[in-house]
Amino acid sequence: MLVVMRQDAAKSDVDHVIASIEGVGLQAHVSEGKFRTIIGAVGDRELIVDMPFEAMPGVEKAIPISKPFKFVASEFKPGGTVVDIGGVLVGRSHMTFIAGPCSIESDTQAIESAIAVKAAGAQLLRGGAFKPRTSPYSFQGLGRPGLELLAECRRVTGLPVVTEVIDARDIDPVSEVADCLQIGARNMQNFLLLSEVGRQDKPVLLKRGFSNTVEELLMSAEYVAKGGNADIVFCERGIRTFEKTTRATLDVAAISVLRKQSHLPVIVDPSHAAGRADLVLPLALAGVAAGADGVMVEVHPDPSSALSDGEQALRLDELKDFIDQVRAVAVAVGSI
Amino acid sequence: MLVVMRQDAAKSDVDHVIASIEGVGLQAHVSEGKFRTIIGAVGDRELIVDMPFEAMPGVEKAIPISKPFKFVASEFKPGGTVVDIGGVLVGRSHMTFIAGPCSIESDTQAIESAIAVKAAGAQLLRGGAFKPRTSPYSFQGLGRPGLELLAECRRVTGLPVVTEVIDARDIDPVSEVADCLQIGARNMQNFLLLSEVGRQDKPVLLKRGFSNTVEELLMSAEYVAKGGNADIVFCERGIRTFEKTTRATLDVAAISVLRKQSHLPVIVDPSHAAGRADLVLPLALAGVAAGADGVMVEVHPDPSSALSDGEQALRLDELKDFIDQVRAVAVAVGSI
């Protein structure tokens, strides 16, 4: 942390900052320039993370230097992490495809989807039983019966299952079915939920909030890792911008930045970024070209009758070709 | 809902859309133009809210026309709602000041703040016991002991208390102390939490998410109101933009839009928008000038030692003057 004093700061102001830093056991390095004094705080960042330097008299601004996360930082595990989801590996030199419907809607829709997903070559099945929806009048998912259908899909196809948990009280029942717990974009900063999934042992798929920075995403993963669970997979799914031709703006740079800053795998969700089926493939290709370790994509037996996100779902019969094309790019960039 | 067909849509495509609309009991009004056909769906919007028109063959786009909310719409209660929080009224022709520290930190800090808040003329006390924080290494609030301190503050000053609930499991214990449950910005789309506060009877202060649209805020209120609880107060607290001189960009227009679109009161939180103490007053003045029914502001006995958000807290001795200046603008615009 660098604390930059105002040009007109009094000596007592400088002393106060130094005392605050030293008071919690860090060292204060003082650099007196021609115009202003700069104080560096050296030591354990956690001890001063809450210190309101900018509210102290004479302080112009406080500038964090060291990374605010630890367990998820690349330095923590230089070789990179490969997460095992029900026997399927996600991480460097693997290329994992997660596919399935947005929502589990019915027995037929679920099983038909799962079989097609497997046949097309995807390794993991996704499907929502609990759906966070903007409108209280929208379909909210089947809930626990949806979980049972997911379990049935796994029995039939052998595909491990990724599904979202939106309430800490559901972690146990969801874990009975899921091989990986998804934390959705809207819950990326639901810190209680993060802490609780950090205290259980199923892998966690952590989606970036549509208005959260990469650093905030890393901090949210830190909540999970700090709880003891380091099996975390990041998912970039687009951010909210002024541009409205797509549902969100896929931030491909974030994929690359996450791979540099963290040892954890990163996948891309082109479906929610695009919001429209015709852009799902190019966004998937772009995400993988930028370094994604996998792709999560929404498919549906009949998108035009889907109960949620039909506009962005691929048809089941489009999935194999989609996977083949994405895989070609993965090969071209050396990801597999 | 207007469904605009492509220029090259087949007759069967048009028929399919019509059948989908009529299939759920709405009427389809077909308008055949020179270049394309437009189909209007007339009837209960809820019945087609999930229909994926844009995934249907031949459809160019679907354009919602009617408002997607009902209970919170201005038409639902033309005279406007005045919410009673422990005897203090919030709404048109009232001007309510809610003040207190960001976090409840200690006995002394809490009581000293509460007494000063009352002396300065604020009518409601705020203070956080459960704090959602970006970093797991930051102070997370005192939790239940913090609630007890809030109860003590109320006993001492008589001020009704507004405090945040971040977990559905805490609704009961928080309600024992709070006169109003605050839903924070990060939980604005925590739909489970919204539904559950909608099923209890304490008033709800609903903060806008920093990246949510006004319409999404109205939909979140609809979750609460649909549960049976119509005592909702909106709070505009700034949105995330590219501009970084402030923590968030206060969207004053949203205050005015909310008052036009809904019967519910709207207050402004200048502290979180500014993120720095020197801008709290001008933002409060702007919010009230734009039509806010009240102001929620953070104060602290010693901002430079606060455990959270010290940079944006006013000192206790600044509060009275702050309230006086805001009130002058409220008078000038006819709010009181």
Added chain:
Amino acid sequence: MLVVMRQDAAKSDVDHVIASIEGVGLQAHVSEGKFRTIIGAVGDRELIVDMPFEAMPGVEKAIPISKPFKFVASEFKPGGTVVDIGGVLVGRSHMTFIAGPCSIESDTQAIESAIAVKAAGAQLLRGGAFKPRTSPYSFQGLGRPGLELLAECRRVTGLPVVTEVIDARDIDPVSEVADCLQIGARNMQNFLLLSEVGRQDKPVLLKRGFSNTVEELLMSAEYVAKGGNADIVFCERGIRTFEKTTRATLDVAAISVLRKQSHLPVIVDPSHAAGRADLVLPLALAGVAAGADGVMVEVHPDPSSALSDGEQALRLDELKDFIDQVRAVAVAVGSI
């Protein structure tokens, strides 16, 4: 400028940074911490503004400390600047109203508007002869005949005229008519145009670009001031965000920040921020409450037949009441 070295930077990397700083005549203050070295560059910032520290080996990041602008900084003229536009003063303790149609469309429309603007109590007339329009098929303004109509309006009413210049080649003809040259939002970073209006002597009204930061706005004003013309008035008119209920999001904090960072006056344009007539008043009130020294507002004899921006224009007969209400807030906040 602070140059933060990586933890693994070599001594030669540090020496290279020092040599670069000293090579242009600044002093390098080196602070060796436990983990990393930080180098402060002290002296004339202009000499290192282009130095690509972050491209130098071993450098983690370069952090600018001093303000990048000089002539427009508050320190340059502590008392604040009052700009004289054809005898009308704009600045602290004045409250100036600039009103008129978006575009000058015809003799009748222009004169009728100008007379009404004067009668309502506004001190300056606005009106566009050259209009930058998103579509090449939109009305582009009357051009030079529009300037003649503006001259006629001034003759009839005596009101000084503010009008936009969009091409350096038009500065002379526009200056013959205008008392103040407006630089529109889309030209805020048209640096040639800025430099050239900086070399003539008519006051300049500089609108913030809809996606430019406050600092970029200050830098653009610096271009004008560096040319020799310090008669600059800032205009906040809203920034582009994800929220679409208004045409732009009025950034009221920017008004306050500009007044703190610069000695130049700041006005607010509620019309372009709102994009709809019913929000023009609340946004004007908010802007003035936040500290604006004036308001620029669009009016039209018949908004429903306007050739540009009719949606956001007030009717001529609404202007007097608008001014009265805004003035009441200006009095309440002590601006007049």
Added chain:
Amino acid sequence: MLVVMRQDAAKSDVDHVIASIEGVGLQAHVSEGKFRTIIGAVGDRELIVDMPFEAMPGVEKAIPISKPFKFVASEFKPGGTVVDIGGVLVGRSHMTFIAGPCSIESDTQAIESAIAVKAAGAQLLRGGAFKPRTSPYSFQGLGRPGLELLAECRRVTGLPVVTEVIDARDIDPVSEVADCLQIGARNMQNFLLLSEVGRQDKPVLLKRGFSNTVEELLMSAEYVAKGGNADIVFCERGIRTFEKTTRATLDVAAISVLRKQSHLPVIVDPSHAAGRADLVLPLALAGVAAGADGVMVEVHPDPSSALSDGEQALRLDELKDFIDQVRAVAVAVGSI
């Protein structure tokens, strides 16, 4: 255009809208629903582009249906356009690399760069003689002597030259040297400049403004094409968002959308999006995977001494490998 009336609109309001539409020669199709009336305007969109429907009494909103551009629309030239820049083709099934320094700084730097660019396999040379810079204290380019150096580079290497024009008065001198005129991001809505480059015959490289929508970019191209010059190449270079780990957020979806909506080629500029050298490659790969027809990239003999944008420049000796890797992705996605 669809004009949606309010529920409480009077018959006279409806009649007024109809009369306005028919008054300019279009047909009005009236659809009377149960709750409201919707009026479709059928005919030449240009005739009503400026009509302020939303300012008319009884109108709730006006919704444009047809595309607001014509000459650049994909329907205008279904086979797609291949632009010839000094003999180098840009467009479908070509993959063009444009490389060179941000600014032309000196004889040595320019020639050395040009030779290396050619040797690495790029087909076009870029380099700025006129530089729009945020600060008036930054290097503004060499101006006309810079143009002469570009001419020399072309003589030496035979590479056609792409360079920016920032002032209509410079079009002639720049055209003497350039094989393609670049319109920079800040001038994307400098409509005069667009019109004037539309009236000369050199191809135009049109960069997306960092806060402009895809539709606005298409409209800006329409200005050029309407002037008679249809040799336009789009360039996506990132948009401004809240995320600050990169200089801009590369909008890869825009590349795909532009290719769908227009017949014109699209290239990607990863350098300005990244703002840092280590992300240039992944962003280029992502852009090409999303469908870009080429890449424009900044290189420099010594980035750490560059006078502009050194942080994002690749070294000359990195270019060949960069091109090889990008080309591999182009092959994988079938672009070449």
